[in-house]
Amino acid sequence: MWLKIIGSIIIIFTSTYIGFSLASRYAERPHQIRQLISCLSALKSLINYVAVPLPEALSQCTCGLVGPVTDFFHKTSILLHNGRLTPQAAMDQALKDSKQLVFTQAEREILTSFSATLGSMDREEQHKSLELIHEQLFRIQKDAEIRCEQNVKMYRYLGVCSGLAIVIILL
Amino acid sequence: MGIDVLFKIAGVGILISVFHTALKQAGKEDMAHLCTLAGFALVLLWVVQLLGQLFNTVQDVFKLF
Numbered sequence: 001m002w003l004k005i006i007g008s009i010i011i012i013f014t015s016t017y018i019g020f021s022l023a024s025r026y027a028e029r030p031h032q033i034r035q036l037i038s039c040l041s042a043l044k045s046l047i048n049y050v051a052v053p054l055p056e057a058l059s060q061c062t063c064g065l066v067g068p069v070t071d072f073f074h075k076t077s078i079l080l081h082n083g084r085l086t087p088q089a090a091m092d093q094a095l096k097d098s099k100q101l102v103f104t105q106a107e108r109e110i111l112t113s114f115s116a117t118l119g120s121m122d123r124e125e126q127h128k129s130l131e132l133i134h135e136q137l138f139r140i141q142k143d144a145e146i147r148c149e150q151n152v153k154m155y156r157y158l159g160v161c162s163g164l165a166i167v168i169i170l171l
Numbered sequence: 172m173g174i175d176v177l178f179k180i181a182g183v184g185i186l187i188s189v190f191h192t193a194l195k196q197a198g199k200e201d202m203a204h205l206c207t208l209a210g211f212a213l214v215l216l217w218v219v220q221l222l223g224q225l226f227n228t229v230q231d232v233f234k235l236f
Binding site: 150151153154157158161164165168169171 | 179190193197199
């Protein structure tokens with residue numbers, strides 16, 4: 001009897017945890033996209049007006065922010081500093097290494113296409129590509145916020161309820 | 172066979188209704204209907220077993236074979 005009760009409690013806790021962790025992924029995504037947008041706008045002004053070298057610009061543009069996005073920019077900056085990598089290769093590598101980023105394929109593609117222009121074109125072209133990427137990211141951010149509203153509650157409910165359902169079926 | 176199977180069915184019913192509401196609010200009507208269908212199939216599985224028992228009992232009582 002006690003074994004059954006303890007097992008049921010473990011099942012309910014596990015499924016609740018899974019539900020909440022899935023929900024937190026959806027809740028985290030708009031936040032990270034917002035951070036990415038603010039970092040990129042800082043990078044834009046650093047490229048256009050301050051004209052610092054790219055590794056320094058990448059580490060300076062995260063000023064005042066904390067989280068996985070900051071780590072991603074710092075990693076890119078360190079990779080550019082240390083290794084003999086192109087900006088594109090460094091950003092790809094940092095994107096692969098940053099496991100805490102919850103970006104989907106769309107954001108990853110945008111970042112990859114952005115890194116192709118980074119450091120290889122002149123200032124005006126980089127400015128243009130950054131503006132284009134801003135627009136795309138704004139659109140993605142709105143979409144992510146709508147999805148967040150819809151899915152966070154659903155995953156929480158589903159987590160708790162699926163645990164209860166499994167317990168009832170097995171009991 | 173006891174009263175507990177009734178409570179089980181009631182519990183599944185309540186949970187399926189919560190599932191349905193949550194999925195419908197998230198705009199996944201198709202998944203909500205699928206979920207309801209799965210709950211219905213599960214309960215039907217239990218009920219069919221009980222019905223089989225009932226028929227066997229009836230056969231035993233009236234010596235129908």
